[in-house]
Amino acid sequence: MIFNSEISGQYEHTTSPVVTGGSVIALVYNGGVLVGTDTLCSYGSMAAFKNVQKIAQISQNTIYVSSGEFSDFQQVVKELAKIDRSALQYDDGVHPSPKDYGNYLARLSYKKRCKINPLYLQNVIAGFHNNDRYLALVDIYGTYLESKFITTGFASYFCKAIISNYWNENCSLDQAKQVIRECFKVLFCRDCRAHDVIQLAYVDAQGTHIEEPERVETKWDFNGFKQRANEKLHTQ
């Protein structure tokens, strides 16, 4: 296959994503940081790949997740792994902290944005270092924001109310998990590109733990669906 860009000799820039991942929700809790995504990669409006692990462990105490172009996610995972590998060359036992990864990614994203060829991603880095929880968002422009909770994509619209009402930064791990599950329930109902299978992962003093995917509870047997109001009206 010969692409037009090869004939003209010009580079093309990423103007729109092709295979995309959905919302990401991340919360700190008492003793660590919890992250949740669904397991779907969409091909436009088609739910093409339904069992994808979108959570990457990049070091012993750091997790990386993102929403947006999935091939960019895979590339960033490789770039971040490079940093830790170069530490092996120096052989001095110093490894990057979660914050080092976050800032590196911010610099990388900003550089690509300046060349009008961005990494089409909203990135979330979560980690636990020196008894401190770390959670940061790096967006498509390279903006770097540390925060106690982060939502990307549609979750920013639908889930902040749920998080405000049911979560605080010192809740337990189970409470935080329940909040995220509830959020993805709502997302599955309202976000057309969302999926009902989600995956949770958390980092704490013991390291990173990525759980098996789980299906969120959904309810479809509402009376309103079973006995459609319109039908009743028309048969009267």
Next chain:
Amino acid sequence: MLKHLYDTDCVTWSPQGKLFQVEYAMEAVKQGSICLGLKSNENVVLCSLKRQPSELAGYQEKQFKIDDHMAIAIAGLTADARVLCKYMRTECLEYKYTYESHHPVGRLVFKVAEKSQHKTQSGAKRPYGVGLLVAGIDPNGVHLFETCPSGNYYEYKCQAIGSRSQAARTYFESWFHLFEKSTLEQLILHGLSALKKAIMEDEELNEKNVEVGILGKNQKFIHLNAQELKEYIQKLETFNANTQIQQE
């Protein structure tokens, strides 16, 4: 030995397996005025003797801040030292820009050593004629390194380089077992005592020709000012190295 047959450039070995140009470069370090460093579990102290080219001139500074958490003391060719200082500062700034954290100390010393080694393996270059004592603090702890024109580097508990540094090293050999637990003040007094051993009979330590820099886990690199130097030099009179306390 007919040294002059093998000492023209860096790319010639002597039959005894020596690179004479590199060895001559190490001599330049030994000609510089003394500087020393010592560390405890919490702090690193650098002490140096500043030279005054003539009575009309100022004193040549020997310690340079590389970053908040790192500093160097130099012995040898000052011009070469400035090149390395600039390189180290640039590396620290770039690291901070990319990662928002401090450049690990050992890694920067390794980079300097690599740069120095490169100069010893080329026909058209000469080695750097300066030795550095690099003091730094990073997540791995408190560090004191020495770099050589040869491209070697070593980590030390305490070390002295430059002219008459052997006298200071002898002092260290007797007392270094105490340094780990010393307070900052005791460390400074030990450093100045070692410095005193290395000066000539007709010289004396005063706040003009002594430079002391301190670094700590909660202390960014600073130089002691003239007033503080005066006080410490005075305390030297009654400092007992063994008990590390002032004696009357």
